[in-house]
Amino acid sequence: MTDTARTARAGVPERPTLDGLEETWARHWQEEGTYAFDRSKERSDVYAIDTPPPTVSGELHMGHVFSYTHTDMVARFQRMRGRTVFYPMGWDDNGLPTERRVQNVYGVRCDPSLPYDPHWQPPATPVSEERRKDPTPIDRRNFVALCERLTAADEQVFEALWRRLGLSVDWSLTYTTIGRVARATSQRAFLRNLARGEAYQAEAPTLWDVGFATAVAQAELEDRERPGAYHRLRFTGPGGREVLIDTTRPELLPACVALVCHPDDERYADLVGRSVRSPVFAVEVPVRAHPVADPAKGTGIAMVCTFGDLTDVTWWRELQLDTRVVIGRDGRLLPEPPHGVPAEPYAALAGQTVNGARRTMVQLLADAGDLVGEPRAITHPVKFYERGDRPLEIVSTRQWYLRNGGRDAGLREQLLARGGELRWVPEHMKHRYDHWVGGLTGDWLVSRQRFFGVPVPVWYRLDDVGEPDWSHPLTPDEAMLPVEPSSDPAPGFEESQRGLPGGFVGDPDVLDTWATSSLTPQIVGGWETDPDLFSRVFPMDLRPQGQEIIRTWLFSTVVRAHLEHGVLPWRDAVLSGWILDPDRKKMSKSKGNVVTPMALLEQHGSDAVRYWAANGKPGMDLAFDPAQIKVGRRLATKLLNASRFALGLGAADALRAPATAPLDTAMLAELSGVVAAATSAFDSYDHTAALQVTEAFFWRFCDDYIELVKERAYGSGPGAESARAALATALSVQLRLFAPVLPYVAEEVWSWWRYGSVHRATWPTTYEVGRAVEGPADPQLLRLAGDALGQVRRAKSERKLSMKAEVPLAEALGPAALLEQLTLIADDLRAAGRIAKLDLLPDRTPELVIASAF
Numbered sequence: 001m002t003d004t005a006r007t008a009r010a011g012v013p014e015r016p017t018l019d020g021l022e023e024t025w026a027r028h029w030q031e032e033g034t035y036a037f038d039r040s041k042e043r044s045d046v047y048a049i050d051t052p053p054p055t056v057s058g059e060l061h062m063g064h065v066f067s068y069t070h071t072d073m074v075a076r077f078q079r080m081r082g083r084t085v086f087y088p089m090g091w092d093d094n095g096l097p098t099e100r101r102v103q104n105v106y107g108v109r110c111d112p113s114l115p116y117d118p119h120w121q122p123p124a125t126p127v128s129e130e131r132r133k134d135p136t137p138i139d140r141r142n143f144v145a146l147c148e149r150l151t152a153a154d155e156q157v158f159e160a161l162w163r164r165l166g167l168s169v170d171w172s173l174t175y176t177t178i179g180r181v182a183r184a185t186s187q188r189a190f191l192r193n194l195a196r197g198e199a200y201q202a203e204a205p206t207l208w209d210v211g212f213a214t215a216v217a218q219a220e221l222e223d224r225e226r227p228g229a230y231h232r233l234r235f236t237g238p239g240g241r242e243v244l245i246d247t248t249r250p251e252l253l254p255a256c257v258a259l260v261c262h263p264d265d266e267r268y269a270d271l272v273g274r275s276v277r278s279p280v281f282a283v284e285v286p287v288r289a290h291p292v293a294d295p296a297k298g299t300g301i302a303m304v305c306t307f308g309d310l311t312d313v314t315w316w317r318e319l320q321l322d323t324r325v326v327i328g329r330d331g332r333l334l335p336e337p338p339h340g341v342p343a344e345p346y347a348a349l350a351g352q353t354v355n356g357a358r359r360t361m362v363q364l365l366a367d368a369g370d371l372v373g374e375p376r377a378i379t380h381p382v383k384f385y386e387r388g389d390r391p392l393e394i395v396s397t398r399q400w401y402l403r404n405g406g407r408d409a410g411l412r413e414q415l416l417a418r419g420g421e422l423r424w425v426p427e428h429m430k431h432r433y434d435h436w437v438g439g440l441t442g443d444w445l446v447s448r449q450r451f452f453g454v455p456v457p458v459w460y461r462l463d464d465v466g467e468p469d470w471s472h473p474l475t476p477d478e479a480m481l482p483v484e485p486s487s488d489p490a491p492g493f494e495e496s497q498r499g500l501p502g503g504f505v506g507d508p509d510v511l512d513t514w515a516t517s518s519l520t521p522q523i524v525g526g527w528e529t530d531p532d533l534f535s536r537v538f539p540m541d542l543r544p545q546g547q548e549i550i551r552t553w554l555f556s557t558v559v560r561a562h563l564e565h566g567v568l569p570w571r572d573a574v575l576s577g578w579i580l581d582p583d584r585k586k587m588s589k590s591k592g593n594v595v596t597p598m599a600l601l602e603q604h605g606s607d608a609v610r611y612w613a614a615n616g617k618p619g620m621d622l623a624f625d626p627a628q629i630k631v632g633r634r635l636a637t638k639l640l641n642a643s644r645f646a647l648g649l650g651a652a653d654a655l656r657a658p659a660t661a662p663l664d665t666a667m668l669a670e671l672s673g674v675v676a677a678a679t680s681a682f683d684s685y686d687h688t689a690a691l692q693v694t695e696a697f698f699w700r701f702c703d704d705y706i707e708l709v710k711e712r713a714y715g716s717g718p719g720a721e722s723a724r725a726a727l728a729t730a731l732s733v734q735l736r737l738f739a740p741v742l743p744y745v746a747e748e749v750w751s752w753w754r755y756g757s758v759h760r761a762t763w764p765t766t767y768e769v770g771r772a773v774e775g776p777a778d779p780q781l782l783r784l785a786g787d788a789l790g791q792v793r794r795a796k797s798e799r800k801l802s803m804k805a806e807v808p809l810a811e812a813l814g815p816a817a818l819l820e821q822l823t824l825i826a827d828d829l830r831a832a833g834r835i836a837k838l839d840l841l842p843d844r845t846p847e848l849v850i851a852s853a854f
Contacts, residue, residue, distance in 0.1 A: 011752060011753075012644055012647050012648065012752045012753070013644075013752070016640040016641070016643075016644055016748070016749075017640070018605050018607070018633070018636055018637060018640065018744075018745060019605075021605070021607075021744040021745065021747075021748050022164050022166070022601075022605070022606050022744060024748075025166075025743075025744050025747050025748070026163050026164065026166070029168075029757075029759075030163075030171070032757070034168070034757050034759055034760060035075075035079070035085070035087065035168040035169065035170050035759070036170055036172070037084055037085065037086050037087070037170045037172075037173065038084040039084075039532070039533055039536060041084045041536065042536070043535065043536050043537075045082070045083055045084055046083060046084055046085075046086055046536050046537060046541075047075075047078040047079075047083035047084070047085045047086065047541050047542070048085075048086035048525075048536075048537040048538070048540035048541050048542070048570075049071060049074070049075060049085065049086060049087050049088075049540065049541065049542045049544070050520055050521050050524075050540045050542065050543045050544075050557075050569065050570055051071065051087065051088055051089055051090065051169070051520075051544070052067075052068075052090075052544065052545050052546075052553070053089070053090030053091055053092040053175075053176075053177060053517065053520060054091065054092060054158060055092045055093075055095075055097050055098075056091045056092065056093045056098070056151050056154040056155050056158055059596050060158055060161055060596070060597065061579075061595060061596055061597065062579050062595045062596075062597055062600075062624055063578065063579040064597075065165060065597045065609060065613055066576065066577075066579050066613045066616060066622060067544065067545075067546065067576035068162070068165070068167060069165065069609075069610050069613035069614065070544065070574070070576060070613065070614075070616075070618065070687060071542075071544040071574075072165075072166065072167045072168055072169075072740075073614065073682075073687045073740040073741060074542060074544070074574070074682075074685065074687075074740075075087045075168050076168055076739060076740035076743065076759060077682045077740045077763065079168070079759060079760070080736065080739065080740075080759065080760075080761060080762065080763035081763045082762065082763075085168070085170075086170075086173070086536075086537045086540075087168060087169050087170055087173075088169065088170065088173035088174065088175065088524045089159075089162065089167070089169045089171065089173070089174050090174065090175045090176065090177065090520060090523070090524065091151065091154075091155045091158065091174075091175075091176045091177070092176075092177045092513065092517055093147075093151035093154075093155070093176050093177055093178050094147075094177050094178040094452050094453045094454065094510075094513055094516065095448075095450070095452065095453055095512075095513030096212055096214070096387055096448075096450060096513075097387065098147050098150070098151055098452055099143075099147065099450060099451065099452050100212075100387075101150060102143070102146045102147050102150055102452075103132070103135055104132055105126070105127070105150060106122050106123060106127060106146055107123065107127035107128075107131035107132050107135050107136060108122070108135050108136045108137070108138050108143065108146065109135040109136070109137055109138070109143075110137075110138065110139075110140055110143035110451045111137035111138065111139065111140075112139070112140040112451065112486075112508070114137060114138065114139040114140075115139060116139050116140075116141045116142065117138070117139060117142060120138060120139075120142050122146055122149075140451050140486070143451055143452070144451060144452050147178075147451075147452040148178070151176070151178070155176070159171070159174075161597065161598055161601070164598070164601050164606055165597075165601065165606050165609070165610065166606050166607075166610065166743045166744060168743070168759065173524060175523055175524050177454075177513065177516045177517055177523075178452070178453070178454070180482060181523060181529070182454070182516055182519075182523045183454045183455075183481070183482035183516075184481040184482040184529075185516075185519050185522050185523045185527060185528075186454045186511060186515060186516040186519055186523075187454060187455075187457040187481045187482055187483065188478055188481055188528060189519055189522065189560060189564060190446075190456070190457060190511065190515070191457060191475055191476075191478065192564060193402055193563060193564075194458075194473075194475065196563070197403075198402060198403045198563055199400060199401070199402050199403075199446070200400070200401055200403075201398060201399070201400050201401070201470060201473070202398070202399065202401060203396060203397070203398045204396065204397075204399070205306070205307045205313045205316070205394050205395070205396055206394065206395055206396065206397040206399055206445065207221065207310075207383070207385075207392050207393075207394060207445075208329060208392060208393050208394065208395045208397070209385040209388045209390065209392055210329070210330065210331030210390050210392075210393060211388050211389060211390045212385065212387075212388060212450070213329060213330075213449055214448045214449040214450050215397060215399050215445055215447065215448060215449060216385045216388075216392060216445075217444060217445045217446075217512060217514075218406075218440070218441065218442060218444075218445070219436075219444075219514070219551045219552045219555070219556075220385055220386050220387075220552070221383050221384070221385070221386065221392070222383075222384055222385075222386045223381035223382065223383060223384075224381065224382055224384050225379050225380070225381055225382075226379070226380065226381075226382040226391070227377065227378070227379055228248045228377075228378050228379070228380050228382075229248065229375035229376060229377050229378060230246045230247070230248060230298065230375065230376045230378055231246070231247055231248070231250045231362060231365070231371060231375050232244055232245070232246050232299075232371070232372040232373055233245050233246075233247060233250065233253070233279055233303070233365060233370060233371065233372070234279055234369075234370040234371075234372055235259065235276040235277065235278055235279060236276060236277045236279075237271055237274070237276045237277075237287075238271075238274055238275075238276075241271075243259065243268075243271070243276050243301065244299045244301075244372060245259065245298065245299055245301055245302060245303045246297075246298030246299055247302075247303050247308075248378070248380065249305070249308050249358070250358060250361045250362055250365060251333070251349065251354060251357040251358040251360075251361045252303075252305035252308050252326065252327075253278060253279070253280065253281065253303075253305075253361060253365075254281055254283075254324065254326050254337060254338065254341045254345075254346055254349065255305040255306050255307075255308070255324045255325065255326040255327075255338065256278050256283065256285055256303050256304065256305050256324070257285060257304055257305065257306055257316065257321045257322045257323070257324055258285050258286050258287065258288050258304040258315070258319065258321050259271075259276060259285060259286075259287045259288070259301050259302065259303060259304065260287075260288050260289070260290050260292075260293045260301065260302050260304050260315055260319070261287065261288075261289055261290075261293050261295070261300060261301040261302075262289065262290070262291065262293040262294070262295045262300070263289040263290070263291060264295075265289075265293070265295045265300055265301075267295075267300060267301075268287065268300070268301050271287040272287055272288065272289045273286075273287070273288075274286070274287055275287065279365060279368055279370030280345050280361075280364050280365060280368050280370065281341055281342055281345055281346070282342070283340060283341060283342075286321075287301075288304075288315075288319050288321075290315055290318065290319060292311060292314060292315070304316065304319075304321060305324075306321070306322075306323045306324050306325055306396075307325075307394035307395075307396075308394070309383070309394070310383075310394070310441070312394070313394060314441075322340075323338075323396070324338035324339065324340065324341065325338060325395065325396050326338060326349075327354065327393050327394075327395060328395065329395055329397070331353060331354060331390070331393060332351055332352060332353055332354075333349045333350055333351060333352050333354075333357050334350065335350050335351055336350070337350075345364065348360050348364060349361060354393070362375070398470065399445050399447045399509075400445070400446050400447035400456060400509070400511075401442075401443040401444060401445055401446065402443060402444040402446045402515070402559070403443050403444075403563075404440065404443055404444040404555075404556075404559050405437060405440055405559075406440035406441055406442045406443045406444070407442060407443055412437060412438070412440065414562065415437050415555075415558060415559065415562060416434060416437050416438070418558050418562055418568055419433045419434060419437065419558070421568055422558075422568055422570075422571075422572070422573055423571060423572040423573065424573055424575070425572060425573065425574040425575065425618050425619070425684075425685045426575065426617075426618055426619035426620075428619075429547060429550065429573075429575045429619060432547065432550045432551070433550050433551075433554065433555065436550065436551040436555060437555065444512075444515075444556070444559070445512070446511055446512045446514075446515040447509040447510070447511065447512070448509060448510050448511065448512050448513075449508075449509055450509075450510055451510070452510075453510030453511060453512075453513065453516075454482070454510055454511045454515070454516050455482075455483065455484050455485055455486065455506075455507070455509075455510055455511075456485070456507040456509045456510065456511055457475065457476055457481065457482075457483050457485065457507075458473035458474060458475055458485065458506075458507045459473065459474040459485050459490035459491075459493075459504045459505065459506050459507065460472075460473055460474065460504065460505055460507070461474065461490075461503075461504055462499070462500065462501055462502060462503050462504060462505055463501065463502075464501050464502060465501060466499075466500070466501040468505055473507070474490045474491060474492075474504065475491075476491055477491070478528075484506075485506025485507050485508075486506045486508065487506075488506075489504070490504040490506070514552050514553065514556050515556070517553055517556075517557075518553065518556035518557045518559065518560045519557070519560055520557070521537075521538055521539070521540050521557070521561070521569045521570065522534075522538070522560075522564075525537045525538045525540070538565075538569070539561070539565075539567050539568055539569055539570055539571065540569060540570040540571070541570060541571050541572060542570060542571070542572050542573075542574065543557070543569070543570045543572070543573045543574070544573075544574045544575075544576065545573070545574075545575065545576070546575070546576055547575040547576065547577070547578075547619065550575070554573060557569050572685070574618045574685050575618060575619050576616075576618060576619070577616060577617075577618070577619050577620045577621040577622060578621045578622075579621070579622060579623075579624055580621050580622065580623045580624065581595075581623070581624060582623060582624065582625075586621075595624055597609065600626075600629060604629050604630065604632070604633050605633060605636065605744070606744060607632060607633075607636045607741075607742040607743070607744050607745050608629045608630070608632035608633035608635075608636060609629055609632070610632070610741055610742065610743075611628070611629070611631065611632025611633075611635060611636070611691075611741060611742065612625065612628045612629045612632055614687050614688060614691045614741045615628060615688055615691070616688065617686060617687075617688045617689075618685055618686075632742075635695065635698075635742070636742055636744075636745040638698075638699075638702060639698070639734075639735075639738065639742065639745050639746070639749065640745060640748070640749065642698075642701075642702045642706065643731055643735070643749040643752070644752075645706065645710075646706065646727045646728075646730075646731050647731070647752060647753055649710065649713040649714065649723075649724060649727060650713070650724050651713075651724050651725075651727040651728040651731060651753075652728065652752075652753040653724075654721065654724035654725040654727070654728045655725075655728040655729070655732065656725075656772075657721060657722075657724070657725035657728075658722070658725060658772060658773065658774035659722045659723075659725045659726035659729065659772055659773055659774065660718060660722040660774045660775050661712070661718075661719055661722040661723065661726075661828075662775075662776070662778070662781055662824040662825055663705070663708060663709060663781060663782065663785055663824070663825040663828050664709065664722045664723055664725070664726035665726075665773045665774070665775055665776065665777035665778075666777060666778050666779055666780070666781030666782040666785075666825075667701070667705045667726055667730060667779075667782045668726055668729060668730065668769055668770075668772055668773050668777060669773065669777035669778065669779040670697065670779035670782050670783075671697065671701075671729075671730055671733060671734075671769055672766045672769040672770060672779075673779060674693050674694060674697045674737070675733060675737070675764050675765065675766050675769055676766050677689070677690075677693045678690040678693055678694050678737050679763070679765075681693070682740070687740070687741070690737075690740075691741050694734070694737040694738060697734075698734055698738075700782070700786060701730060701734070703786075704782065704785065704786035704789060704790075705730075705782060705785075705786075706727075707789065707832045708785055708786075708789060708825070708828040708829065708831075708832045709723040709726070709727070709828055709832075710832075711828075711831035711832065712827070712828060712831065713727065719827075725772065726772070729769065729772040731749075732754070732764075733764040733768070733769060735749055735750050735758055736758060736761055736762075736763060736764050737764060739758045739759055739761075743759065746758050746759075747759065778821070780821070781821060781824060781825055784818070784821055784822060784825070784848070785822075785825045785828065785829060787848055788812065788822065788829050788833075788848060788850050789829060789832055789833055791848075791849070791850035791852075792807060792810065792829075792833035792835065792850055792852055793833075795807075795850075795852035795854075796852070799854060801854070804834060805834065805854075806834050806835075806836060807833055807834055807835045807836065807852045807853070807854065808836050808837065808853060808854065809835075809836065809837045809839070809852075809853040810833065810835045810837070810838050810839070810850055810851065810852045810853070811838075811839045811840075811841055811850070811851045811853075812838060812839065812840045812841065812848070812849075812850055813841045813842075813844040813845040813848070813849040813850075813851065814842070814843075814844070814845055814846075814847055814848040814849060815842070815843060815846065815847075816842035816843050818847075818848055819840045819841075819842045819848075822840065822848075823840065826838055826840075833852075835852075
């Protein structure tokens with residue numbers, strides 16, 4: 001059974017309350033399938049949302065509530081506009097965040113060299129801090145099982161919160177980025193990239209996070225200011241010439257392969273093409289010229305090491321320099337010196353951490369007399385993995401890459417053109433996309449040296465001595481997907497041949513989590529597994545997401561859809577702003593200023609929290625403000641009480657009757673304008689403007705219109721019938737206008753007097769409102785009546801009288817044309833203001849004045 005059926009009306013409760021609405025209606029919506037996607041509809045009738053799958057490695061916070069509420073308002077609006085809404089929910093559960101959480105919760109670390117232990121059990125109670133610092137090594141299979149166990153528990157908590165918030169998700173469409181469908185989709189896309197030459201493997205300098213022991217992509221970098229020091233080193237040039245260079249990384253001196261200066265720097269022009277000798281190690285290195293060298297930085301000539309930073313990589317590649325790698329994947333200096341570097345001085349550095357080697361190298365330089373002056377303290381930006389806590393190193397590793405325009409000008413232009421096809425909300429966010437794509441310096445590194453992720457679906461033949469043939473990977477048939485190369489044998493081989501000469505070995509790496517998340521439209525849309533569904537939802541209509549992941553999630557999804565389908569993955573992209581704390585600082589876990597939402601939802605109600613979220617426009621930051629949540633609670637309460645009052649006047653039985661009295665038609669005329677404005681705002685993804693115009697009218701409706709007509713509505717005859725008809729139309733329309741923002745209270749009131757669900761009802765139109773009006777309709781009349789009544793109220797308030805106090809005489813002064821309009825609603829004004837006699841005195845004042853005599 002669905003809400004399209006004519007279910008019984010609940011009737012108006014004697015004492016309506018907001019308490020308990022979430023439990024009642026969330027359960028009802030699930031049981032009735034209120035938000036179920038109707039896959040029988042044609043694509044033109046579908047509105048498909050590529051919902052962000054939140055990372056289940058911690059707690060949801062107010063930033064999640066903020067942005068996901070925005071998406072839900074879009075879904076609810078489109079559903080009421082007659083579209084069947086494809087609104088799935090996913091969980092991003094693979095990758096480094098999950099592994100780190102498992103390590104912290106269980107005090108373990110993965111050691112893939114260990115054999116599987118079927119009897120191993122995780123600790124039953126939370127582990128101590130000491131255990132976390134010295135984690136227990138376990139095999140990969142048990143570690144992955146722990147990851148799956150913890151994410152399953154986290155996902156239940158997340159789903160409970162989303163349901164409480166009122167997200168109108170079709171929960172039957174839920175997916176996970178480590179689930180079977182996601183793994184198969186991710187591997188299929190990778191294999192097709194490989195077949196087309198878009199995915200490739202290369203041994204190259206790689207940004208490496210020592211703490212996580214994995215490669216890191218350019219999109220995952222962030223600069224952090226860190227203290228450092230410039231050390232001035234003395235190289236020796238031809239004829240004993242002194243050549244000074246400044247470096248923050250003296251420990252990389254044994255990795256030095258050249259000195260580089262700018263081609264126009266006359267100070268070093270005679271050295272270009274010649275060699276200098278390094279201090280301590282006495283290694284001859286060439287002097288080369290390159291336009292990236294900055295004559296104004298340090299001494300104007302730089303030491304090139306393999307590899308100190310990304311500029312070193314550029315110089316190494318473009319100048320075709322030698323390679324002398326000294327830092328290993330563990331962040332320590334390698335035990336043996338690189339080729340051409342003498343072993344004796346290097347022995348003092350071997351095996352040390354970077355910081356330890358730096359101190360030793362400085363001492364060696366000082367002892368040799370080649371450290372010029374004292375180190376100069378500085379603060380400078382250092383590259384970090386966005387989730388890491390140790391500076392990145394650059395090591396040479398074999399990795400998988402996916403072409404993204406970083407080294408292909410033609411592809412770059414195509415992807416920039418795709419950005420131009422996309423509708424950006426707000427529009428200025430497109431600049432971030434263009435800036436990122438235009439600034440790419442390399443292809444997308446998609447392999448990771450981790451454990452809980454989608455395996456790279458390839459194997460390698462081993463030659464007669466057991467060496468892998470990297471250049472000819474073995475790939476599975478798509479029908480075999482998903483595959484696990486670490487446990488599944490390669491096609492054409494037996495498991496007994498694993499690791500043996502002439503046999504095979506599986507690729508040990510997993511795909512970057514973005515390499516899977518970039519396929520969310522394909523994963524949930526049934527690409528290659530459900531062609532009928534895919535044809536109805538892809539390309540999708542909306543991608544809502546955070547602005548900080550334009551360079552990762554948005555761009556990578558565009559790349560995958562462009563390469564595989566030749567289209568954009570969606571039509572519109574709506575970017576959310578950030579949540580700020582009361583000091584206007586961005587909320588983040590690292591700053592410790594995050595507010596978790598469940599207690600607020602329980603204390604104030606979900607509608608109140610959604611109201612706060614709705615006050616933030618796309619792309620605009622919003623401060624967390626408990627006072628604003630309280631305003632939302634008052635609004636929801638007022639909607640309950642005003643609706644109960646209106647229905648108590650008999651409005652429910654007058655829904656389709658016409659409004660004829662001037663004040664009633666005036667109110668509906670103004671409401672028609674509100675409907676037009678709110679609809680236009682929602683169409684533009686401006687839910688804030690839609691709420692503002694609706695809320696402003698609602699308070700005028702309560703404070704002015706209801707007060708003005710309630711005496712008439714209590715009576716009988718044409719005037720009373722008109723008032724009740726206008727109240728019915730206004731209430732029906734306003735409940736639907738509020739429904740995307742305040743779904744619980746709107747549904748509750750709707751159930752008192754209407755059939756079905758307000759969220760399956762038709763979005764109000766100006767035609768619908770106009771059809772309820774019979775006769776002239778001037779929206780200014782309502783404002784005029786409200787102004788007049790407000791002046792009478794102020795007069796009573798100034799005299800400290802009750803609003804029910806009688807006014808023996810009131811005089812209305814103002815332009816004659818204005819007072820002529822006032823006569824149209826004079827009876828309602830006298831009744832609402834309890835005015836015994838109302839005299840009209842035209843042309844005495846330039847604007848309306850109501851003088852009350854007591």
